[in-house]
Amino acid sequence: MPLRLACERPGPAFALPDAVDSSLLAGLHAADPAARRRAARDLGSDPAGHPQSVAMLADRLVAEQQRSVRDVIVTAMTRIASTDAADALARLLDHHDAELRGLAAEALRQMPRALRAIMPRLLSSASADVRIQAISLLDALPDGEAETVLIAIIKRERDVNACAAAVDLLSQIGTSAAAAPLRRLRVRFANHPFIQFAAELALNRIGEGS
């Protein structure tokens, strides 16, 4: 059978990614929430086939008002678990909508590898709110890493609430390695009773109390 040139074929030999993406994009914006959930699920299950999937999902997530669709979008992004997906979710950590902030934090917790990749950027964010959210996610990182990062934070972080978040986590996962930095933190924030109390509690929990 002779070869037929592509232009002679009755239809496209394969589905163009753009065409697929545009139909899924239409699905993401359909009036029917079930159609929006289906499109999100399809994008999450085959990210390689849809290079724009993270951007499409992230855009829709911010605009979406239905909780059920938001949930499916976030699950799709969590399944993709790329650095891009983590980045897009992390941008919601200081969103004015508390539900979105919560969904993003919960999702990031379930993608530790991608979270680890973006963590330095989150911890150096100009927004103290983002830094606090990032600190609360540190315990999702692989074993042993969180304490090292927390110790570094309480050594240099200037925001008292961010330090308090770090001390709170250290009281749960800290070891004797955190004792000296916690004592120095108490000195640095001598005028903040809460830090005095939280650091003392953490020191007691790790067996280094005064």
Place this chain on the structure above:
Amino acid sequence: MSRIESFDPPVPAITVEEFHKFREFFYRKTGIRFEDSKRYFVDKRLIDRIVQTGCDDFRSYYALLRFETGGAELQQLINLMTVNETYFLREEYQFKALVESILPDVVARKRDRQPIRIWCVPSSSGEEAYSIAMYLLERWPGLADWDVEIISSDIDTNMIAKARIGRYSPRAVQYVPRDWLRKYFSRTGDDYQLCASIRQSVEFTRCNISEAADMRGYRDFDLIFCRNLLIYFDDLSRKAAAEALYDALKPEGFLCLGHSESMSRISSLYRVRKFPEALVYQKPKEVQ
């Protein structure tokens, strides 16, 4: 001294890295994650399939799994790796809830004469779906007025074949009342053969609920039984499965989980309905 040479091919071994690689692949495909403690279980089955397929080692077998058109070998492996332990009338309180509370609720809301649709997933070898069929015949008077479709699905094609045959061990039928046994089964050697009329009342299909493409065709169910499946999934796969089941239900449709499973730890999409016999989950009405 002469050496005795063995011509048996060496048994392939699975390294830790290969186990991890396979575990991730299998998880992506099925939602089932094997812990390190399952290493022996997984290795044994992998090695068996490497030998059976004539592959030289894990690497070539892994390539076969990933790139084979049609995925027949992946299906074989899924059949080997999944757990299929069940029996008739397991967790019977939910069947009581079905006939005494759930179905009356469903028909009270029904505005059409379409059949009531029930989905059992996973089907395993059919005991649950057939239990429902018998329960409806024996205990639900509404069957005189309503048609019911029972569909039952599993990822394991061997189990589906077994379910269609409908032949069961004495252990599988140990909780079936004697008069039901006489009515719906006949003895075949040591086993029990389910009668054709019950077997024909259930449609068995293959479905992987972790696969969006597989789930697309499963819609408009009034009730889903998904018992003791999600316990094999990790948190993320459980959540994805709960969301997929949500879209398989009609608005206000019901979902029954196993007695040790709780939707409150998986997803907030469903609302809890407390019936006298059982606690089940309901998809709320949705505003467009």
